[in-house]
Amino acid sequence: MKKLSLLLVAFAAMVFTSCETDDIEIVGGGTQNDFILSGNLIENTTLTAGNPYVLNGPLFVKSGTTLTIEAGTTITAQAGGTSVYLLVETGGKIIANGTAASPIKFTSTQQTPAAWGGIILNGKALISGQAATGNEAGTEVNASLLFGGSDDADSSGSMQYVIIEYTGARIDGEAEHNGLTLNGVGSGTTLSNIWIANGDDDGIEFFGGSVNASNIFVLNAKDDMFDFTQGYRGTCTNLYGIRENGYNAVTSDPRGIEADGNLDGNSPTDLNQSVFTINGLTIRHEANTVDFSDLIKVRRGATATITNALASTSGTATASDFVDLEDSKGDSTAATSIDVTAGGTADGTDLKNAPGATITVTASNTGADTSAFSWTGYVF
Known part of the structure; x- marks a missing residue:
């Protein structure tokens, strides 16, 4: 095992700079050739393709620091539930730009949902x-x-061109990791061509931003x-x-789209509640023994504009509601507009x-354009 502190050692195949040894905690396991990742990243660092990286604990990209991951790199999370995740703190950055031919992959040593936490951007x-x-x-x-x-x-x-799989470890009865969690993330961030697979909670969740x-x-x-809450105000295209x-x-209330204006509907007087747009959306529910709560749910002060949506079930798969804009903690706003086709x-x-x-x-409606996902190899 190579005990890689991210910043302590320079290798010809990677770019690293020096720092204090106690900035990074190196923890157990791995093979002789593994590069173990965990701890606090406090200087700019590049991970290069071809090296076997193992995420063996929480990795924090600190303010003022950039983590760059080259196209074709694979990072394998040691199965460890909630204690293994990547978090980019406010002021930190991740540059993970794969290509269609060489995507970046986050996977796990245990190929089951909830094997590790996931990726969080603050x-x-x-x-x-x-x-x-x-x-x-x-x-x-x-x-x-x-x-x-502000x-x-x-x-x-x-x-860009990133695969994230086997995420979603549950923290407690009320909180959990998602595949990709976006907390107050600004419009200067680029998110495109991302495949999130086999997670134990939400695929992607937007908390404001x-x-x-x-x-x-x-x-x-x-x-x-797809989950939107706490004042999300962006545009999503081709979901x-x-x-x-x-x-x-399954959880007690799985959905294709879930959107709240404020966090959990507990702050109905909040300012800057969710106002967002989705252009091009497909939701396919094909699990014969699973009842979706809703294919599309917008509630609790959220305003959604959804165009060219296609939502379908097949076989004996069911959904309690096709589209639901009502909730005991508050309905969607009157400005919500949803254009959708029922499939299957x-x-x-x-x-x-x-x-x-x-x-x-x-x-x-045709829904999302599947040709955009040809790089995944998935057969739609």
């Missing part, structure tokens, strides 16, 4: 709260690590495929979510609308 963009600007909140996995602020143009870096995202593919999420037949792991066996008449909101069920 930014300085607006989140919902009682103040017009500057609201902050604690990260679910570590409440002392704050996110949010810089909607903040950048947490770039992630203004980051835009495109070509996001979620395969087999135990809970929600595709599938629950395959046979993927029966989905019941396009099973609608719960909020006063003034618009749900248009049409017959001809």
Whole structure:
């Protein structure tokens, strides 16, 4: 095993600079050729393709620091549940730009959902709260690590052509890791061509912020495929979510889209609640023994504009609601507008609308463009 402190040792195949030895904690295991990653990253670092990286604990990219990951690099998380994850703190950056031919991959030594935590980006963009600007909140996995602020143009870096799999370790009964968690992430961040597979909670969740995202593919999420909350105000383009037949792991209320204006509906008077757009969306629920709560759910003060959506069920897979804009903690706003086609066996008449909101069920939407995901090799 090579005990790699990320910053202590220079190898010809990698770019590292020196730091104090106690900045990084190196923990157990691995083969002789593994590079073990964990601890606090305090100087700019590049991980190069071809080296066997093992994430063996929490890795924190600190403020002012950039972690660069070359195209074709694989990072394997040691199965360890909630204690193994990558977190880019506010002021830190990740540059993980793969290519269609050489994507970057985050996987695990144990190829099952919840084998490790996931990836978290913390930014300085607006989140919902009682103040017009500057609201902050604690990260679910570590409440002392704050996110949010007043810089909607903040950048947490770039992630393109990235695979994230076997994530979602549960922290407790109320909190859990997602495949990709975006906390107050600003519009200066690039998120495009990301495949999130076989996670034990949400595929991707936006907690406030203004980051835009495109070509996001979620395969087999135990809970929600795409989750928006706490004042998210960006645009997502070409989202595709599938629950395959046979993927029966399920929470009490799985959904294709779940959107709240404020966090958990507990702050209905918050300013800057979620106002977001999705252009091009496909939700496919094919697990014959699983009942979705809703294919699309927008509630609790959220405003969604969704165009060219296609939501389907097949076989004996069911959904309690096709589109639901109502909730005991508050409906969606009247400005919500959803244009959707019912595919397969989905019941396009099973609608719960909020006063003034618009749900248009049409017959001809095509949904997300699958050609954008050809690089994954998945057969749609």
